[in-house]
Amino acid sequence: MSEEIFEELANAVINCKADLSKAAAQKALDAGVNPVEAINEGLVKGMNVIGDKYAAHQIYLPQVLVAAHAMYAGLDLLLPAIPKEDLADAKKAATCVVEGDVHDIGKNIVKTMLTAGGYIVNDLGKDVPPATIADTVKNEGIDILCMSTLMTPTMDNMKNTIDLLKEQGTRGNCTVTIGGPPTSPSFAEEIGADHRDNNAQDCVNWLKGQ
Amino acid sequence: MDLESGKILCKAKSLTTREDLSIGIRGSIVDFDTELLKQVGVVSLSSTLATNSVVEGKGCRVALVCIGSEYDFSVRPDFDTVVEGGHDLHGEEIHPLDEDAARKFLESVKGRVDGVAVTGYLAVRNPDHEKRVKAIAKEILDVPVICGHELSSGLGFNERTATCIMNAKLVPVIDDLIRSVKAVLAEKGIHAPLMIVKGDGSMMGEALAKEKPVETILCGPAASLIGAMYLTGQKDAIVMDMGGTTTDIGILRDGKPRLEPEGAIIGGKRTRVTAAEIATSGIGGDSRILVNGRRIILSALRVVPLCIAASQWPCVKEHMMKLSGVQTRPTPESFGEDNVLLDNEMFRTLKMPKDESMVSDADLKLLTLLQERPYSLNEAGDILGIHPFTFNMHKLEGYGLVQRIGMTPTDLLHAEGTYVNFDAEASKAGVEYLSRRVGVTPEEFITEAKQKIREKLCIELMKELMSEEVGSYNLTPAGEDMLMKAIRHKPGKDFNCMIKVNKPIIGIGAPAGVYIRWVGEVFDTDVYVTEDSDVGNAIGAITSSVSESISFLLRPELAGEEDCEFEVFSKLGNFKYENLQTALSESERIGREAVIASVESSGAEDISVSVDRDDHKYAIGAGESSVLMEIRLTVTAAGKPKQFTSSQ
Structure with a gap:
């Protein structure tokens, strides 16, 4: 029974059908399926297929975004149904595009994958100054910070943000990953980030392995 | 020491006298040749005295002014305030400095503090606010004032602040030390300048040391490394100092000690003090070797070696000589290493508990008995009519009330005759007894135990080298297998592993020589051994x-x-x-x-x-x-x- 629902959820995402995703999520709740399982075995599986297809150049970015939209339709129903105690040890993540840059598609996909991965995500949006990011990490006790940028001149703000975390004394409590085309693993190492994500899936997989 | 020829002319040692420092200092100088003393051109001081006062939380009263950020209070000041101000990463002012608030606070502590620490948020990018508060403090108070930016240019507001407070607390301590040393030098007619060694191994003049005492407190390891370099002539080397309790591993690169990249940890608190990075592992000449079930185990606990105890107390020797008559039978493995009851181990009381309710009645009786002389637990149990398992030795050792006497790496060397400085008979008797418990010959026991020590030292060394290279020491089963193949020199079915350490190893400490030489063999590198680490430290101090x-x-x-x-x-x-x-x-x-x-x-x-x-x-x-x-x-x-x- 639940296998069927999982497949419906996954297919809804793969076929970019928000209404089907919503319906399947409702069906899962009515059938008493564990919402965390429904997310992982259904929605995330579908999203992974989309991710793979995108990586293999089989589909275009807009399709990824519509698929993400479909996933959110299901998530909106399933997330609130997760029992509170299951969320107690969920980690807090923050996502942002650093100051000077407004390209947030990649960041939004990371946010989606993190949410699906069971993290409580605080999305700070785009063009976010280092001080704002650092203050959020400090004040909200963020465990994972994911920063993104598409352009070269704004990469420096990733370093500035990490420098602020060091000055504040919060760097040690927070895992920092970065992403975006101009970044590289060596850049991550140079500025003191923990990981450079190749893509959203890579980000979540790496975090889960930590 | 003759600095030109590098010859040591005269050396002396004396214990620290904490109640009056000058006694100990005088004690160490008194043995010197007075004719030589007249020719002294420079005196260098490498002291860890201040380290103890930080760890014990001593020092003077300090007021702290934080600018633009709260502090995490890892080291406590006596008075503190937070005032508006601070800069951003580019050194631009975010908030103007609230001079009035700073002034008001400093007025309020007038006459109640001996030092002031001033730290600002991101002051390493612009020290202006710190400087202004310092000027105000100087105007109001007649005490030393230190700013965060003067001590470190590294990021980390909390760490800089902790460093600053420690520094302010230490000013009178170092002042006292310098004054004691100078008084003794004056008595002896020495008018040479006094230099103080810093945590990175270099030295500074006394005026600067009084201003930045925190930089002097971790000078010991760095001075030892420089001394090891001087004594062996090796500028690039790994230095392994095997003491009683621990083995310290430090690295020399191009004649300089490797430094702690994030700043040293002092008294458990991360600071921004530059100091040599030393890894300490719990294996030393006095580490406890025990047999649990039939396994030989090397533990981190420090005990008194049998050979030393036997030369100190005749009753220990007597007891050890009777061990050959003690029956051994197979014993099941104990859950905790501390609970293993061995007849070769004896205990003595170091001090009685301040509060008798801290310990059980049986333990109290035991402590009283062990005050006279050391006993093994079986003996003590017989005398007191209490089953030996009733005693809580782990707890008593934890409180520092008793001291254990037992088998150690030093005893192994005594038993086999490679290094004999104390009573080898006691060590032999201990080995004989323990080998019967394992069910092997004494020779086999020594070989196996030594192998364990060698492996432990090799693992500790590689752990240190790999952690720095990789950033963590997280071995997968495959990695562990390769490492152990390399250390044991035991090939696998189809492949073999070797690790070559590409710089020589300098071994410090007398019995350590034997063990460190093995490490050199395992990793295919040269080993230089210097005998006396304490004089090595002093040589490091004067040659830097x-x-x-x-x-x-x-x-x-x-x-x-x-x-x-x-x-x-x-x-x-x-x-x-x-x-x-x-x-x-x-x-x-x-x-x-x-x-x-x-x-x-x-x-x-x-x-x-x-x-x-x-x-x-x-x-x-x-x-x-x-x-x-x-x-x-x-x-x-x-x-x-x-x-x-x-x-x-």
Whole structure:
């Protein structure tokens, strides 16, 4: 029974059908399926297929975004149904595009994958100054910070943000990953980030392995 | 020591006398030849005295002014306040400094403090606010004032603040020490300048030491490393100092001790003090060797070696000699190593508990009995009529009330005759007894136990080297297998592993020589052994140089550009220059002036200045182009201490 629902959820995402995703999520709740399982075995599986297809150049970015939209339709129903105690040890993540840059598609996909991965995500949006990011990490006790940028001149703000975390004394409590085309693993190492994500899936997989 | 020939003319040692430091200092000088003392040209002091006062939380009363940020109170000041102010990463003011609030607070502590610490948020990028508060403090209070930026140019507000408070607390402590040393020197007619060793192994003049005492407190390891280098002539080496409780591993690179990159941890608190990075592992000449079930185990617990105890107490010797008559039968493994009851182990009471309710009645009876002389638990149990398992030895040892006597690596060497300095008979008896418990011959027991020590030392060394290289020491089963193959020199079915350490190892400590030589064999490298670590420390203290560095951080206004305005941050302030070339040459010029002035005031001569430029570039994406992010420029002046000559 639940296998069927999982497949419906996954297919809804793969076929970019928000209404089907919503319906399947409702069906899962009515059938008493564990919402965390429904997310992982259904929605995330579908999203992974989309991710793979995108990586293999089989589909275009807009399709990824519509698929993400479909996933959110299901998530909106399933997330609130997760029992509170299951969320107690969920980690807090923050996502942002650093100051000077407004390209947030990649960041939004990371946010989606993190949410699906069971993290409580605080999305700070785009063009976010280092001080704002650092203050959020400090004040909200963020465990994972994911920063993104598409352009070269704004990469420096990733370093500035990490420098602020060091000055504040919060760097040690927070895992920092970065992403975006101009970044590289060596850049991550140079500025003191923990990981450079190749893509959203890579980000979540790496975090889960930590 | 004759600094020109490098010959040690005379040496002496004496214990610290904490109630009055001058007694111990006088004690160490009194044995020197008075004729030689008259010719002394320079005196160098490497003292860990201040470390103890930090750990014990002693020192004077300190007021702390934080600018623009709360502090995490890892080290507590006596009075504190937070005032508005602070800068951003570019050194631009975020909030104006609230001078009135600072003034009000400083007025309120007048007459109640002996020192003031001032730290500002991001003051390493602009020290202006710290400097202004310092000026106000100087105006109101007649006590030493220290700012965060004067001690460190590294990021980390909490760490800088902790460093600053420790420094302020230490001022009177170091003052006291310097005064005691100078008084004794004056008595002996020595008028040579006094130098104090810093945590990075270089030295500074007494005036600077009084200003920045925190920099002197971890000088011990660095001085030992420099001493080891001097004694062996090896500038690039791994130094393994095997003491009683622990083995300390440090590294020399190009004649300099490897430094703690994040700043030293003092009394459990992370600071921004530069000090030699030393890894300490719980294996020493006095580590406990026990047999649990039939397994030989090497534990981190420090005990009194049998050979030493037997030469100290006749009853221990007597007891050990009777061990051959003790029946052994197979014993099941105990859950806790501390609970294993061995007849070769004895205990003695170090002190009675302050509060008798801390321990059980049986334990109290035991402590009273062990005050007279050491007993084994079986003996004590018989005398007291209490089953030996009733005693809580682990707890009593934890409280520091009893001391255990037992089998140690030092005993193994005594038993086999490679190193005999104490009572080898007791060690042999211990080995004989334990080997029967394992069910092997004494020779086999020694071989196996030594193998365990060798493996442990090798693992600890590789752990240290690999952690630095990789960033963590997280071995997968495959990694562990390869490491153990390399250490044991045991090939697998189809492959073999070897690890070659590419610098020599210097072993310090007398019984350690034997063990450290093995490590060299395992990793196919040369081993140099020096006998006396304490004199090594003193030699390091006198052969190092007076040195001072200042670092500049140069950042392009536009990330990645080289042809644009550059901002420069340093403890001297921050500056802007129209291009990279000017920024570099100006920083170097200002830096040179500052460091030369500093080492000159510390009494150095033959000063040379070196400039170290470290470019941080990053590659963009997968492409091959790279752009400049920042440049760290370090200007260092170093010289030899100017010597006093009687003609002066």
